[in-house]
Amino acid sequence: xxxxxxxxxxxxxxxxxxxxxxxxxxxxxxxxxxxxxxxxxxxxxxxxxxxxxxxxxxxxxxxxxxxxxxxxxxxxxxxxxxxxxxxxxxxxxxxxxxxxxxxxxxxxxxxxxxxxxxxxxxxxxxxxxxxxxxxxxxxxxxxxxxxxxxxxxxxxxxxxxxxxxxxxxxxxxxxxxxxxxxxxxxxxxxxxxxxxxxxxxxxxxxxxxxxxxxxxxxxxxxxxxxx
Numbered sequence: 001x002x003x004x005x006x007x008x009x010x011x012x013x014x015x016x017x018x019x020x021x022x023x024x025x026x027x028x029x030x031x032x033x034x035x036x037x038x039x040x041x042x043x044x045x046x047x048x049x050x051x052x053x054x055x056x057x058x059x060x061x062x063x064x065x066x067x068x069x070x071x072x073x074x075x076x077x078x079x080x081x082x083x084x085x086x087x088x089x090x091x092x093x094x095x096x097x098x099x100x101x102x103x104x105x106x107x108x109x110x111x112x113x114x115x116x117x118x119x120x121x122x123x124x125x126x127x128x129x130x131x132x133x134x135x136x137x138x139x140x141x142x143x144x145x146x147x148x149x150x151x152x153x154x155x156x157x158x159x160x161x162x163x164x165x166x167x168x169x170x171x172x173x174x175x176x177x178x179x180x181x182x183x184x185x186x187x188x189x190x191x192x193x194x195x196x197x198x199x200x201x202x203x204x205x206x207x208x209x210x211x212x213x214x215x216x217x218x219x220x221x222x223x224x225x226x227x
Contacts, residue, residue, distance in 0.1 A: 016052040024073070025127050026052060027106050031090055033063060033077040037132060042074050050076070054092045059085045069149065073132070107225050108132040108150065112142040112168065113157040113186070118209065122155070122186070125214030126221065139163025143171065151181055153225055155217075158187040158194060169201035182224055186212060 014026045016036055024038035034050070042048070042065050050061045061081035068074045078086075109131050113119045119135045126133040134149070136142035140163055146154070154172070158165035165185065172178040185198045185206040195206050204224055207217065 014052055014054075016050060019049050020051070027073065027130075027132060029089065029093070031078075031086070031093065033066070033075065035073060035075050037073040037127065039135070042068055044068060047079065048076060054088050057085075057088055059088060061085060106130065106132045107152040107227060108134065109221065110134050110136060110142065110145060110149075110151045110154045112136045112139070112155065112160075112165070114138060114160045115157070118157075122214055122217055125218050129218045129222070131221065139165070139168050142168055146172070146178055146181075153221060154181055154183045155186050155221075156183060158185060158198065159189060166197060166201065169198065169203060173202050184220065184224060186217065 014029075016024050016026050016034070018024055018036070018038065018040070022038065022040050024036040024040070027035045027037050034052075044065050044067060046065050048063050048065065050059075050063050052059050059081075062079045063076035064079045066075045066077050081089075109126055111119050111123055111126075111133060113122075113135075114137060116137070119137070123133040123135055134145065134151070136145055139160055142154075142156070143163065145151075154168075156165040156168055165187070169183060172181065172183065179202070182204045183202060185203045186209060187194065187206070188209045190208040190210075198206055205220055207220065
């Protein structure tokens with residue numbers, strides 16, 4: 001049986017511009033295409049204009065969306081790219097020690113918080129650390145994403161309107177699949193009763209927003225996920 005050559009693919013932490021206006025983040029790159037984190041929605045087979053930088057050289061290419069995961073990102077195959085830019089990518093890949101397989105091992109994290117600014121600050125830090133960070137603005141949205149997507153860690157604010165953090169913990173605990181997903185609490189409140197209740201419902205850690213910088217959160221995430 002003839003063996004196919006495994007594609008070289010490396011993890012990245014690089015910004016990419018889609019269609020000249022939409023900012024995303026490249027999570028990995030190969031000679032054939034890119035996986036891009038973006039919350040913008042695209043449909044499969046649509047043609048995109050891509051712009052990013054490799055070794056200080058601006059790369060432009062056209063790509064076709066191969067698959068999408070709403071709120072997560074898109075897999076894009078290069079459609080038109082100049083020979084010079086293709087060689088730049090190829091040389092870059094050959095110089096990288098951290099080659100990964102076609103199956104990405106990027107850890108995916110769900111951040112659940114009603115406060116948009118808080119979600120954005122922590123998410124951007126986690127993206128910068130190489131994680132795939134996804135936002136949910138409330139409990140209902142969080143539960144929907146948990147049913148559709150596998151997450152390696154969930155970070156929850158406790159006090160939200162409607163379905164709050166405690167209810168999410170309860171629902172995850174009784175679900176055979178979701179019960180295996182570790183949960184970290186990131187809350188503005190720090191009462192002993194909140195802490196005890198959260199831990200009793202299965203929370204792995206409890207952080208207080210006032211004393212938790214994005215850097216500290218990233219360190220805690222790495223510890224829980226063992227990376």
